[in-house]
Amino acid sequence: MARTFVTAEEVAKRAGVSRSAVSRTFTPGASVSKTVRRKVLKAARELGYRVNRLAQVLNNDRSNLIGVVGANLSSPFISKQLDLLSIGLLRQGKQCLLLNAADARQDIAPLIELLFEFRAQAIVVLSGEPPASIVDECIANGVRLILINQRLDRTDTNMVLSDDSHGADLAALRLIESRCKKVAVVTSGSQTPAQLRRAKAFTQRMQAEGVDVVAWSGGPTSYESGVQAGRELLVDKAIDGAFCVTDLLALGFLDAARLEMNRRVPQDVSIVGFDDIPQAGWKSYGLTTVAQSFQALTEKVLSALDSDEPETRMQVVPVTLVERQTAR
Amino acid sequence: MARTFVTAEEVAKRAGVSRSAVSRTFTPGASVSKTVRRKVLKAARELGYRVNRLAQVLNNDRSNLIGVVGANLSSPFISKQLDLLSIGLLRQGKQCLLLNAADARQDIAPLIELLFEFRAQAIVVLSGEPPASIVDECIANGVRLILINQRLDRTDTNMVLSDDSHGADLAALRLIESRCKKVAVVTSGSQTPAQLRRAKAFTQRMQAEGVDVVAWSGGPTSYESGVQAGRELLVDKAIDGAFCVTDLLALGFLDAARLEMNRRVPQDVSIVGFDDIPQAGWKSYGLTTVAQSFQALTEKVLSALDSDEPETRMQVVPVTLVERQTAR
C-alpha cells in the first residue's frame, strides 16, 4: 500500500525540469512554455500527482476554506440551507469545513476556535449565537463572519436574515382576517432570538387589535413539540387560531388538532406557520405559512463571501405569506 | 485589515523561549518543563495564538480531514446521515470537509480528486458511485474510502450498507400477509443501485408467491414523484398494494391514493415504504415501513474510520419492519 502522495519534486525530476516549472504549470496565471507545460502534465499524470493545497495555503494565505457551523443539521430548514450553501461554495471554488454543534444550546465558541486553527477564510453560522469575544477575534484575525437569521447589535459583522417581524405581522393579519378571537402563539423551548422576534411581533399586533393571545413554549424545535402544544392548548375550546413560529411546530400542532383534539382545520381553528419547509406543501397538510426564501438567503451569504469588501452589514430578506388551506 | 494570524515565533519571542518550546507546549506528548509551559501559554493567550493546523499537517501527514461527498443533502434520509456523521467525526477529533455533488447523477470523481488535494485522510461517500479508477487511486494513496449503501464488487473498499434485499423481502411478506393480489413497486427515475436491489428482491419474492407486480419508475427521489406514481398507477382499480423503495415516494403515493384517487389506506390498498424517515411517523401518515438504522450505519462508518486497519470490508446493517397503519 503506497503511503505518501507524489510531490512536485518527483514530477519535476521525471519531466526533467525544475520544481518551479511544475508549480507554474499548476498556477493559473503563470508563464510557462507550451513544451514545458506538456512535459510536466505528462509526468504528473503518469505519477498521479496532485497539488497539496495545504502546502499551497502556507504561502498564499487564502485557504479557500469556509467554516460552516450549525446545529440540527437534519431539520428540514437547516438542511435546506446547508444544501444550497454547500453547492454555492463549491461553485465559487471554496471548500466547506462543516462543524456540527450537535445541539443548539451548545456553545459554538470552541468550534469557531477550531476553524481559526484551520485558517478558515470565513465562517458561516447557521444556528447558535457566537459570544462577543469570538466575534471580536474574527475581526482581529481578518476572518469574515456571516450570521444567518441572527441579529447582533453590532455593525462590524455580516448578518443575513429573514424579515421575521414582518412575517409575524403577516401571520397576525391573516389570523385577524380569519376573525380569530383567541389565538395561541407557540415557540419551542429553545427560544432562539428569531423565534422570540416572531412571537413578539405577532403578539404585539394581535393585542393591538384586541385579540386574546396565549403563549406556549416547550420542547425542542420539532414536530413532536408541536403535537404537545396542540394537545395542551386545545383543551381550551375558545382557541380558534394559532401561529407556530416554525413549520415543524405547526405541522405537529395541526396533526394534534385534527387527529387528537377533534378540531376541523381551518373551520374550527386557523393555523399559520413560518419557514415554508417542503412538508408544509404536502397534500395532507397544505399549511398556510410565512415563507422564507432559502434561495435568497443563500445568495446573500454567497455574495457576502465573494465580495472583497462587504459594504452591507445587515441584509434583510423579504418574506411572503403562502396561502394554502389551514387558515379560514 | 486582513490581519495575519499570530505565529509561534512571535509567541516564542514574547515568552522568551525558542520556537521549539512553543511547538512542544502544543504537542500532546512532548516534554516541556512546567515553567516554560506556563510562560508559553501565557504569551499565547495574550497574543491570541492558535496553531496553524495546515502547517502542522505538512509534517505530520495526518490531516484529520475527512472528506464527505453526497448529493441531495436536504433529503430527510441523507441529511440525517450527515447530521449523525458530522457529530461523530467531531467527537473523534476529525474535521469534515463537505462536498455537495449537487445532483446524484453528477460524477463525483472530480470531487474526490479535490479531496485528494486537501490530503483528506478518508473519504465517505453518502451517495453516488465512484468510478473504479478513483477507487484505485484512493488505495494507491492510502486514502480510506467508505461507501454508504453502495455495493461495489471489490474487496478492497469499505462498504456499509443496509440489508436491502432482506428489507424488500420483509415488505413483500407483509403485503402477502395483507392478501394483496396485484401490487406496484415504485422506484424513482434515478434508479440507484440500492433502489434496484430493493425492487428486484421484492419482485422476485412476490412473483414466487404468484402475486402480480407492476413496476413504476420516474422522476427524482421525491414526494412529488410518489404522488405521480400514485396518480398513474391507481387508475388501475385492481392494484391493492404498493411497495415504494423510499419513504419519500411512499408518502407521496399515500397522499395521492387517499386525497386524489379516492382510496382508503389500508383497506383498499396497503402501502409499505423503506427508510423510516421522521415524517413516516407523523400522525397524518403512520407509514408502515422498513427501517434502516441510521444510528447503526453511522456507527459502522465511524468505527471504520477510527480503526487503523479495517478488518471488515463489507458490513451489512440489519433492517426491521416498522408496523404502523398503512398495511392491512
Added chain:
DNA sequence: GTGAAAGCGCTAACAG
C-alpha cells in the same frame, strides 16, 4: 529539558 537546524510541499522574488 532545551535550542539550533533541517525539513514538510509549495509559491514567489530574483537573476539570468
Added chain:
DNA sequence: CTGTTAGCGCTTTCAC
C-alpha cells in the same frame, strides 16, 4: 521563459 533561492508555520531530530 526558466532555474535558483528564500521563505510560509510548524515539527522533529540532534546535540548540548
